[in-house]
Amino acid sequence: MRFLHVCTIFAATMLALAAIGPSARAAQAVDVALVLAADVSRSINDEEFGLQQRGYAAAITSARLLEAIRSGAHGAIAVSFVEWAGEAEQKTVVDWTLIRDEADARKFADALRAAPRSYVGRTAIGSALDFATGLMEESGFAADRLVIDVSGDGTSNQGRSVTEARDAAVKAGATINGLSIFNQRAAGEGGYLALHTNPPGGLAQYYRDHVIGGPGAFVLPIDDFNSFGEAMIHKLVNEVAAMPGADRRKAARQDSGARRFAALPDQGALSGGP
Numbered sequence: 001m002r003f004l005h006v007c008t009i010f011a012a013t014m015l016a017l018a019a020i021g022p023s024a025r026a027a028q029a030v031d032v033a034l035v036l037a038a039d040v041s042r043s044i045n046d047e048e049f050g051l052q053q054r055g056y057a058a059a060i061t062s063a064r065l066l067e068a069i070r071s072g073a074h075g076a077i078a079v080s081f082v083e084w085a086g087e088a089e090q091k092t093v094v095d096w097t098l099i100r101d102e103a104d105a106r107k108f109a110d111a112l113r114a115a116p117r118s119y120v121g122r123t124a125i126g127s128a129l130d131f132a133t134g135l136m137e138e139s140g141f142a143a144d145r146l147v148i149d150v151s152g153d154g155t156s157n158q159g160r161s162v163t164e165a166r167d168a169a170v171k172a173g174a175t176i177n178g179l180s181i182f183n184q185r186a187a188g189e190g191g192y193l194a195l196h197t198n199p200p201g202g203l204a205q206y207y208r209d210h211v212i213g214g215p216g217a218f219v220l221p222i223d224d225f226n227s228f229g230e231a232m233i234h235k236l237v238n239e240v241a242a243m244p245g246a247d248r249r250k251a252a253r254q255d256s257g258a259r260r261f262a263a264l265p266d267q268g269a270l271s272g273g274p
Contacts, residue, residue, distance in 0.1 A: 028098060031072035032240060033143035034079045035132040039152035041085040041123040043186045043197055048225045049117055052151070055229030056081065057109035062233045066102060068240040076100040077240060078141040081112055084128035085121030087159035093118065096139050123196070124159030125152065125211060126166075129176065133169040146172075147239050151179040151232075153186065154196040155206055162210045175214030178207040179235055180221045181228065 036056060040049060059065060060079070069077055081094040093115045097108045132148045148169060156162045169176055180203040187198040199206050204221035212219055218238070222231045 027140055027142040028076070028078075029074045029142045030076045030078045030098070030144070031069070031074050032077050032145045032147055033096075033136060033139045033141050034077060034147045034149060034236075034239065035082060035135055036079060037082045037084055037128050037132050037148060037150045039085070039123065039128075039150075039154070040083045040117055040119050041152075041154065042120050043123070043154050043183060043193060045185070046117070048153075048183070048185075051225040052228050053112065053115075055225075055232050057112050058229040059232035059236050060099070060112070061102065061105045061109045062236075064233055065236050065240065066105060068237045069099060070101075072240065073144070078139055078143060079108060080135055080139070081108075082128070082132060082135065083118040084131065085119035085123065087122070087124040087127045089119040089121045089124070090128055090131035091118040092135065096135075096141065098141070122158040123152065123154045123156055125150065125156040126160030126162040126164065127158075129162070129165035129169050129211075130160055133165075133172050133174060136172065136174060146174040148174050148176045149179070149235070149239060150176060150207075150211060151181065151228075152203075152207075153181040153183040154203070155199050156210070157196065166211060166213045170213040175217050176212050177217055177235065177239060178204075178212045178219040179228075179231060180204045180207045180219055181225060182221065182223050184224055 038052060038056065044052070069075065077099050078096050079094075079099055080092060080096045082090060083093050084090045094108055094111045097104065099105050099108060128150065129148065132150075136146050136148075166176055182203060183197045186196075187194045197203065202221075204219050207219045220231055220235045222228065
């Protein structure tokens with residue numbers, strides 16, 4: 001009888017654990033939980049969107065990034081991909097995905113390449129940061145670090161204050177890094193579009209002043225969408241490695257991918273934020 005009683009308790013315990021489900025069990029440990037937040041506002045045309053999308057996919061599957069992932073304490077990262085434009089236009093295109101190896105990375109990249117463009121709206125960076133911060137809370141992973149990686153080609157012109165959203169994200173434990181894209185085509189059209197994509201002091205300075213924040217935050221500027229993929233590889237390697245500022249700049253010089261940016265204005269090193 002005692003044996004049957006023990007078996008009954010064991011069976012009940014197993015059923016209770018099954019009912020709890022995976023979300024309430026011990027979370028998967030990762031070195032970083034990373035939200036990739038991509039600007040798809042109207043200043044970016046379809047050709048530029050395609051270059052951006054393919055650039056992200058190439059970066060996720062790059063050998064350099066996979067080596068950086070393997071070198072981490074947990075040998076794994078969690079990544080989600082968001083497209084954003086106006087105040088009410090944010091969409092999770094690829095949900096939280098564990099990436100440990102090439103197969104994981106290719107699955108993520110395939111899902112990204114298969115997705116249609118989500119929006120063609122205005123530019124609400126603050127709203128995008130709020131959305132990304134909320135997404136962090138739903139990841140289900142136990143991350144050593146939280147990073148929001150924002151790419152864009154213009155200043156915020158709608159929605160929540162960028163600096164307020166930045167400060168809230170940093171308070172929640174995230175570091176926000178930026179990839180600022182100088183959209184030469186849009187800037188060349190003149191008028192408001194030129195000021196939007198090339199504000200006084202340049203877009204990289206705008207990102208430094210208003211967008212990035214948290215420990216080790218940095219901006220990597222590029223001069224066109226053609227170099228997006230290579231820049232994103234270089235940026236993601238630095239984010240996954242999460243080295244202190246001085247060591248990161250040293251690694252940037254040693255990284256062969258950084259050589260493409262050395263000849264461009266303000267692009268030879270990574271720039272720290274507030």
